Amino acid sequence: MKYIITGSLGHISLPVVKSLLKAGHEVTVVSSNIDKKEEIEKLGAKAAVGSVSDQAFVSNAFLDAEVAYLMLPNDYAAPDYPALQRKVSDIYVQAIKQSHITHVVLLSSIGAHLRHGAGPIDGLAYLEEKLLELTNVHTKFLRPSYFYSNLYAMTGMIKHAGIAGSNFGDTDEKLVLADTDDIAEEASKHLLNLFTGNSINYIASDERHPNEIAEILGKSVGKENIPWVTFTDEQAVQGMLDAGLNAHWANLYEQLNSSIRTGKLQEDYWKNRPETLGNYKLEDFAKDFAAAYEQ
Numbered sequence: 571m572k573y574i575i576t577g578s579l580g581h582i583s584l585p586v587v588k589s590l591l592k593a594g595h596e597v598t599v600v601s602s603n604i605d606k607k608e609e610i611e612k613l614g615a616k617a618a619v620g621s622v623s624d625q626a627f628v629s630n631a632f633l634d635a636e637v638a639y640l641m642l643p644n645d646y647a648a649p650d651y652p653a654l655q656r657k658v659s660d661i662y663v664q665a666i667k668q669s670h671i672t673h674v675v676l677l678s679s680i681g682a683h684l685r686h687g688a689g690p691i692d693g694l695a696y697l698e699e700k701l702l703e704l705t706n707v708h709t710k711f712l713r714p715s716y717f718y719s720n721l722y723a724m725t726g727m728i729k730h731a732g733i734a735g736s737n738f739g740d741t742d743e744k745l746v747l748a749d750t751d752d753i754a755e756e757a758s759k760h761l762l763n764l765f766t767g768n769s770i771n772y773i774a775s776d777e778r779h780p781n782e783i784a785e786i787l788g789k790s791v792g793k794e795n796i797p798w799v800t801f802t803d804e805q806a807v808q809g810m811l812d813a814g815l816n817a818h819w820a821n822l823y824e825q826l827n828s829s830i831r832t833g834k835l836q837e838d839y840w841k842n843r844p845e846t847l848g849n850y851k852l853e854d855f856a857k858d859f860a861a862a863y864e865q
Contacts, residue, residue, distance in 0.1 A: 573761065574635035574671070576600045576622065576662075579609060581750040582677065582757065586639060587615055589758035600631055602643075623654070625661050632665040637673045639761060642693055646819055655693025663700045666707060673708045674701055675760050677753070680715045680746065680772065681826070681835040688835055689826035690819075702768060710760045714753045714773040715746035715839065716830075718855045721787065725863055726813065728788055728796055735799035737806035737824065738831035739780035746836055749775045749855070752848030772839050775848035783852065790856035791863045803828060 573590050577583035578601035587610075590597045597615040600622065601607070610617040620627035622643060632638065640662055648654045666674065681688040682695040701709050724734040739745075752775045760771070778786075780798040788796025801809065803824050810820035829835040 572596045572634055572636045573639065574598050574600065574632050575639045577641035578603060578606055582754045583641070585751065585754040586758050586761065587613060590761060591615060593762055598631060598635065622658050622661065625664060628661050629665040629668050632669040632671060635669055635671050637761060637764065638666065638671050639675045639757060641677045642697065646816065649818065651690060651818065651822065652693050656696050659693065659697035659700055662697065663704065666704060671707065673764050675710045675712065675757055676701060677757065678711045678713050680713050680839050681829060682713055683838040684829065684834060687825060688829045689822035691826060708766055709768045710765055711770045712753065712757055712773055713770060714748040716748065718747055718749055721783065721855065721859065722862060724787060728791065728793060729863065732793065733797055733799045734784035734787060735801055737801045737803050737827045739798050740800035741833070743833055743836065744777045744779050745783065745830070746774045746839055747776045747778065747852065748773055749848055749850035752850055772842055772844050774844060775850045776852050778852050786852055786856050787859055790860040
């Protein structure tokens with residue numbers, strides 16, 4: 571089979587590419603970074619170097635593929651990130667229409683069921699909707715939960731203020747967490763074992779209350795009894811601005827975290843909870859967190 575993989579050689583795409591190549595498939599990797607070309611080719615894949623905002627480039631890269639793995643790019647410099655998400659989504663869909671692609675695995679997100687009101691997740695929801703409009707294309711929407719890597723943002727608070735927190739966490743609801751290796755394993759499984767129809771799979775590695783998260787992360791760096799503090803939306807935005815995030819992204823993350831606080835972001839996950847969770851638990855992440863904390 572001929573596969574097209576977006577996301578360059580990131581934490582999820584790289585193991586996916588390796589799994590497909592090991593199974594003997596022909597793989598083309600899309601990357602915006604010319605410096606990745608040699609690394610991609612050393613793996614045994616083809617490199618398609620260009621911008622996913624360029625319709626001609628994407629259509630040409632997708633042209634001969636049969637199966638696509640799609641990710642939307644992050645761009646913290648974009649003046650209107652949701653608009654960029656919609657643009658790239660439309661480009662992907664047009665390229666699929668012009669190609670031989672019959673199966674699509676999309677890296678979406680928990681909260682995409684809301685369609686609106688979840689900050690940076692809204693663009694993924696838009697792409698889900700557009701893919702469902704395609705005829706004769708089978709889709710698998712992977713909806714991982716809150717990435718462990720987002721918790722690295724707690725480093726400064728724990729180090730300098732002795733707290734962890736965000737504008738959620740003052741309810742009984744646990745935060746659902748996901749590791750990129752667990753996501754890559756799930757993505758590879760569906761790419762290697764092609765499916766029929768349109769379906770959604772939630773991916774999670776652990777489910778822990780924010781109070782537990784604060785305690786375990788604090789303990790990992792030698793700070794006992796670190797509390798989780800729930801900020802107001804205004805405090806959360808100001809904290810992100812003080813940390814160097816631009817106002818556009820700070821407001822998007824405020825929307826995302828607010829939807830966690832209200833329970834809306836995770837509501838469909840709890841209704842369709844996966845039977846098994848991934849292997850990488852909060853205690854495993856705490857070891858990586860401690861190593862990064864000391865650097």
